[in-house]
Amino acid sequence: MSFPRLITFALLTSSLLVGCASTATRLPNISERALRAESIVQENTALATQTDYSARLLRVGRQILHANAGLCPKTRRDIGVVIHTEENYPRELRIAARRELGATDTPSVFLVAPNSPAARAGIKSGDVFLIDGNPVGPDSLQEALEAPTVPLTIQRAAREMTLSVTPNTICRSRLRLRPSSAINAFANGRNITVTTGMMDFTESDDELALILGHELAHNTMGHIRKVVGNLILSGFATRYTRPFELESDYVGLYYMVRAGFNPDDVEAFWRRLADVDPRSVNRAKTHPTFPARYLRIAAAREEVLAKQAAGEPLVPNYKDDADE
Numbered sequence: 001m002s003f004p005r006l007i008t009f010a011l012l013t014s015s016l017l018v019g020c021a022s023t024a025t026r027l028p029n030i031s032e033r034a035l036r037a038e039s040i041v042q043e044n045t046a047l048a049t050q051t052d053y054s055a056r057l058l059r060v061g062r063q064i065l066h067a068n069a070g071l072c073p074k075t076r077r078d079i080g081v082v083i084h085t086e087e088n089y090p091r092e093l094r095i096a097a098r099r100e101l102g103a104t105d106t107p108s109v110f111l112v113a114p115n116s117p118a119a120r121a122g123i124k125s126g127d128v129f130l131i132d133g134n135p136v137g138p139d140s141l142q143e144a145l146e147a148p149t150v151p152l153t154i155q156r157a158a159r160e161m162t163l164s165v166t167p168n169t170i171c172r173s174r175l176r177l178r179p180s181s182a183i184n185a186f187a188n189g190r191n192i193t194v195t196t197g198m199m200d201f202t203e204s205d206d207e208l209a210l211i212l213g214h215e216l217a218h219n220t221m222g223h224i225r226k227v228v229g230n231l232i233l234s235g236f237a238t239r240y241t242r243p244f245e246l247e248s249d250y251v252g253l254y255y256m257v258r259a260g261f262n263p264d265d266v267e268a269f270w271r272r273l274a275d276v277d278p279r280s281v282n283r284a285k286t287h288p289t290f291p292a293r294y295l296r297i298a299a300a301r302e303e304v305l306a307k308q309a310a311g312e313p314l315v316p317n318y319k320d321d322a323d324e
């Protein structure tokens with residue numbers, strides 16, 4: 001009997017027995033009380049871990065978006081807060097999110113980015129933004145921030161207060177965290193999405209900044225629009241994506257250095273990715289190979305560091321018309 005068939009047989013047998021089974025062994029007893037207590041431990045640690053991921057993404061990502069506003073074709077005004085409601089959490093975790101994170105059905109501040117206008121104004125987790133006396137979520141807050149002067153009213157416990165906050169101008173892309181063990185990040189022109197698998201895999205904020213810089217470059221260089229354009233024109237988009245990946249690696253390295261992150265040895269990311277995904281080292285249909293990316297990032301770093309040493313502006317070398 002082949003192995004897969006054995007598995008099928010075992011599954012079939014176990015599913016037939018559900019409901020009327022008695023096991024052959026006597027299992028140790030656990031109490032309902034211990035089970036409930038352990039559930040709370042696991043809910044709490046899961047939420048604490050997700051909160052850490054979100055805080056790191058906000059801290060590193062906002063620094064990239066802020067430092068590169070001058071190179072981003074589209075910007076927005078931002079004070080550095082993440083607002084949440086209980087709806088932002090999976091249904092099974094909402095009671096825990098209420099208990100542990102103070103999430104309710106009213107939008108309230110979840111995280112405040114360090115060194116942000118919100119942090120300087122003393123905005124705290126749990127504060128509720130009010131417009132015309134009503135609590136507002138992130139979209140209405142964004143609209144309010146685009147107005148020339150920004151007096152913000154917040155409610156903290158039973159008190160209302162008005163704060164004067166001067167927003168920063170940052171790149172328009174929004175940061176998103178996706179719970180997934182896959183090591184991945186995406187850009188869609190508007191958002192930058194990073195998986196929790198990627199958050200774990202990046203060993204330092206510098207490496208995370210490399211990834212975020214890369215994804216921001218896809219958005220600022222209009223790659224999504226160009227790929228879609230190529231798709232419509234040629235019916236075959238993938239062969240056009242390889243140069244865009246290399247361009248994003250190149251421009252993204254500038255973005256991370258401009259934001260104050262350290263590019264020393266940051267290309268080691270690609271060697272470590274080869275360790276966990278050896279089949280992809282030399283086989284890449286749509287993306288450049290890992291060795292090519294490793295070497296090109298190292299080369300780009302030399303270019304950036306030479307400019308830095310010469311006191312030149314840290315701006316990528318754009319093609320002029322003569323290059324085309």
Ligand SMILES: [Zn+2]
Nearest residue numbers: 214218245248
């Ligand atoms: Zn990419």
